[in-house]
Amino acid sequence: MPIFDYKCRGCGNKFELIVLKGTVVACPSCQSADLEQMLSAFSVSTDEMSRARVKKARARYIASKDVKDKHVAEAEDIREHMGEIPPPPPPKKS
Numbered sequence: 001m002p003i004f005d006y007k008c009r010g011c012g013n014k015f016e017l018i019v020l021k022g023t024v025v026a027c028p029s030c031q032s033a034d035l036e037q038m039l040s041a042f043s044v045s046t047d048e049m050s051r052a053r054v055k056k057a058r059a060r061y062i063a064s065k066d067v068k069d070k071h072v073a074e075a076e077d078i079r080e081h082m083g084e085i086p087p088p089p090p091p092k093k094s
């Protein structure tokens with residue numbers, strides 16, 4: 001999504017605007033079309049932020065999968081030794 005930063009030359013208002021095809025760019029506070037387009041750090045930073053978030057989420061997922069596998073292995077081990085007794089439910093966090 002193309003998000004641009006603008007500064008209104010009329011009232012000095014700074015705002016971000018999603019500019020789609022046919023969007024009329026105007027200041028939301030004074031409706032002036034006399035705007036200065038600024039270098040948008042917003043779209044770049046969100047892109048990088050979401051990439052970092054995906055990386056973190058993936059790391060968390062891998063870690064939790066590991067833990068889960070260990071729990072399953074433990075549970076199966078217990079079942080083998082104790083017959084048909086179901087394993088206790090995993091401890092709930094929070």
Ligand SMILES: [Zn+2]
Binds near residue numbers: 008
């Ligand atoms: Zn304005």
